[in-house]
Amino acid sequence: MTHRFFYPFSYPWLLNMKPDPNKKKLQKKFQTSKVPNVQHDKKTVVIVSPALASANNGNWQTAKRYGQFLKTQFRVRIVSEWDGSKSEDVLIALHARRSFSSIAAWHSIHGANGLVVVLTGTDLYRDIKHDPQAQQSLEFASRLIVLQPLGLDELPPHLRSKTEVVLQSTTPRVTLSKSSRDTRAVMVGHLREEKSPRTLFEAAALLGQQGHMQIQIKHIGAEHDQLLATMAHQTATSYPQYQFTGALSHAETRRQIQRSHVLVHSSVMEGGAHVLMEAVCSGVPVIASRIPGNMGMLGQDYAGLFPVGDAQALADMLVRFRHDSEFEQLLKKQCALLAPLFSPEYERKTLLTIIQSLISARHLS
Numbered sequence: 001m002t003h004r005f006f007y008p009f010s011y012p013w014l015l016n017m018k019p020d021p022n023k024k025k026l027q028k029k030f031q032t033s034k035v036p037n038v039q040h041d042k043k044t045v046v047i048v049s050p051a052l053a054s055a056n057n058g059n060w061q062t063a064k065r066y067g068q069f070l071k072t073q074f075r076v077r078i079v080s081e082w083d084g085s086k087s088e089d090v091l092i093a094l095h096a097r098r099s100f101s102s103i104a105a106w107h108s109i110h111g112a113n114g115l116v117v118v119l120t121g122t123d124l125y126r127d128i129k130h131d132p133q134a135q136q137s138l139e140f141a142s143r144l145i146v147l148q149p150l151g152l153d154e155l156p157p158h159l160r161s162k163t164e165v166v167l168q169s170t171t172p173r174v175t176l177s178k179s180s181r182d183t184r185a186v187m188v189g190h191l192r193e194e195k196s197p198r199t200l201f202e203a204a205a206l207l208g209q210q211g212h213m214q215i216q217i218k219h220i221g222a223e224h225d226q227l228l229a230t231m232a233h234q235t236a237t238s239y240p241q242y243q244f245t246g247a248l249s250h251a252e253t254r255r256q257i258q259r260s261h262v263l264v265h266s267s268v269m270e271g272g273a274h275v276l277m278e279a280v281c282s283g284v285p286v287i288a289s290r291i292p293g294n295m296g297m298l299g300q301d302y303a304g305l306f307p308v309g310d311a312q313a314l315a316d317m318l319v320r321f322r323h324d325s326e327f328e329q330l331l332k333k334q335c336a337l338l339a340p341l342f343s344p345e346y347e348r349k350t351l352l353t354i355i356q357s358l359i360s361a362r363h364l365s
Contacts, residue, residue, distance in 0.1 A: 043359050044075045044088040050098040052080055057190060058274040059094050059120065061250070062147075062168060066092060069348040070355065082106060090114040090358055096137035097127040107140040113362050116354065117141040118166075121271035121293050122194065124154045142361075143354055147272025148296030164354055167297075168272055169347035172339065173254065175283025178261050182214040183322045185287075186260040188253055188275045189267065190221040191228040196289065197221075198228070199266040201235045201242075202311030207318065208239035215241060215318050217264070220256060222247035258282045262321055262331075265294060268308055272297055277342040285331035287317050298338065304331045 049063035067076045074090075082091060082102035091106045093099040096117050106115050117137050119128075124146065127134035138144060138155070144163040146152060152160055178184070189195035197219070204217050223229035223246065232244040248256065257263060263279035263286045270293030277297065279286050288294040290305040298305070304321075306313040320327050 042073065042075045043090070044077075044086075045070050045090045045092065045355060046082055046086070046088045047076065047078045048080070048082050048091060048093040048099045048102045049078060050080060050095050052078070061274050062118070063094055065169070065344075065347075066351060069344075069351055073352065074355070084109055088114075089362065090116065090355055092116045092118060092355075093137070093141075094118045095120050096123045097131050097134035100133040100137050103137045103140055112140060112142040114358050115141050116143045116145060116358065118145040118147070119151060119271055121267070121269045121273075124151050124271055125269040125292070128154070142358060145354070148293060150292040150296035151271065153292070164350070166347060166350050166354075167341055168274055168277060169342045169344040170274070170278050170281050171344065173258050173282040176258055178259075182216050183262070183318070184216050184218065184260045185262050185264050185318060186218045186220065186256055187264040187266065188220045188257065189265070190224045190247070191232060192224050193228070194267060194269050195221070196266045196268045196309060197232065199289075199309055199311050199314060200264060201231055203314040203318070204235055204239050204242035206311060206315040208241060210315075210319075212315075212319055212322070213241050215322055217242045218256060218260070219244045220246075220248050220253055254278055254282070257284055260284055262287055262318070264314070264318075265289065266308075266314065267291065267293070270294060280335045281339050281342055283332070283336070285321075285328070285335045287314065287321065287331075299334070302334055303327070304334075 047063050047066055049059050051057050051059040063078050067078050070076045082105060084105050091102070091114060093103050093116065096119055103115065103117060123134055128138060138159055142162065144155070144159060145166050146163060147166065147168055149165050152163060152165065155163060187200050189197065191197055200217070200219060207215050219232065219242065235242050236244045257279050261284070263275065263284050265273060265276060265286060265288040267273065267289055268291065270291060272293055276286055276288065276294065285304060286298065287304045287306065288298060289308040291308050294305065295302070304317065306317050321331070
C-alpha cells in the first residue's frame with residue numbers, strides 16, 4: 001500500500017480556521033489522559049540460547065538474528081536459561097539437550113503452549129538418537145524448527161507434522177576480486193571434534209608435502225579443545241601455508257571470508273552451518289564435507305562435496321579448484337543460484353508466521 005501524506009497548504013480551509021478559545025483546555029486534557037503503552041501491550045518472546053554473545057558461535061548468531069526479527073512486533077529477551085520467574089507468551093529454545101531444563105520448566109507451567117525448539121546439528125545427528133532429555137524436549141514442544149530440509153529425515157515420523165524448515169539468513173556482501181597469484185582458502189570453526197579440524201590439518205600437511213605452496217589456508221576459531229589447539233599450532237609450524245588465527249570477531253571473520261577464494265567446511269555434523277551461507281552470500285564458493293547438514297543447504301548434487309573425514313579428497317579438491325577454472329566457475333555458479341534462499345526477509349516472514357500462530361492458538365485456548 002502506498003501512503004500519501006497531506007499538509008495544511010493542500011487544504012486552504014485549514015489555514016483560514018480561527019483559533020479555538022478552548023485550545024489550552026483541550027491540550028491540558030490530552031496531556032493528562034492516559035496513552036496506551038504500545039510496548040507494554042506487545043506479546044513477549046524469550047529466546048533461550050546456551051551460547052550467548054561471548055561464545056560468538058552459530059547458536060548465538062541465530063539467537064541474535066531471531067531477536068532482531070521479532071523485536072518489531074514483540075518484546076524479546078535472550079537468556080541462557082529460563083527459570084519461570086517471568087511471565088512470557090512464547091519460548092524459543094535453541095538446542096534440545098542443552099536447553100532441556102528451560103524446556104521442562106516451561107512445560108511444567110504452560111504445557112506445550114507457546115513452546116518452540118530449534119534443533120542444532122548435535123541434536124539431529126547425535127543427541128536425539130540416545131539422550132532421553134533431548135528426546136523429551138521434542139515431545140514437549142508445540143513446534144520444532146530444523147534449519148535445512150534434510151533435517152526432517154532425522155526425526156521420528158510422528159514429529160514431522162509439527163516441524164518447520166526455516167533456512168537461516170545473512171546479509172549479502174560485495175564479491176571482491178581476487179589475486180590469481182595464490183589461492184586463499186579459509187575455514188571457520190572453533191576447535192571441536194564436531195568440526196573435524198583434523199581433516200584440515202592432514203589436508204594442509206598433504207598439500208605442503210606435495211609442494212602446493214600457492215594454496216594458502218587460514219583457519220579461524222577459538223581453542224575449545226587443547227589437544228586440537230596443539231595440533232593446529234604444530235601444523236602451522238610445520239607447514240607455513242597453513243595459518244591458525246584463533247578466534248576473531250564476527251565482523252572480521254566475515255571480512256576474511258569475503259577476501260578468500262574458497263571456504264572449506266569439514267564438519268562431521270551440522271544442523272545448518274551459518275558460515276556456509278555467509279560464504280555463499282559473499283560470492284565465495286564452498287568445499288564441504290558430504291554430510292546431511294551441508295547437503296541440506298548446498299544441495300545433494302553440489303559439486304564441491306568431499307567424503308567426510310577424507311583429507312586426501314579435500315586436498316585433491318583444493319588442487320582442482322586451484323588449477324581447473326571450469327570447476328571453479330561451476331562452484332561459483334551453483335553458489336550464486338543458492339544465495340537468494342538465504343534472504344533475511346524470507347527467514348523473518350517464516351519465523352513471524354510460526355510465532356504468531358502459536359500466540360493465536362494460546363489466545364483461542
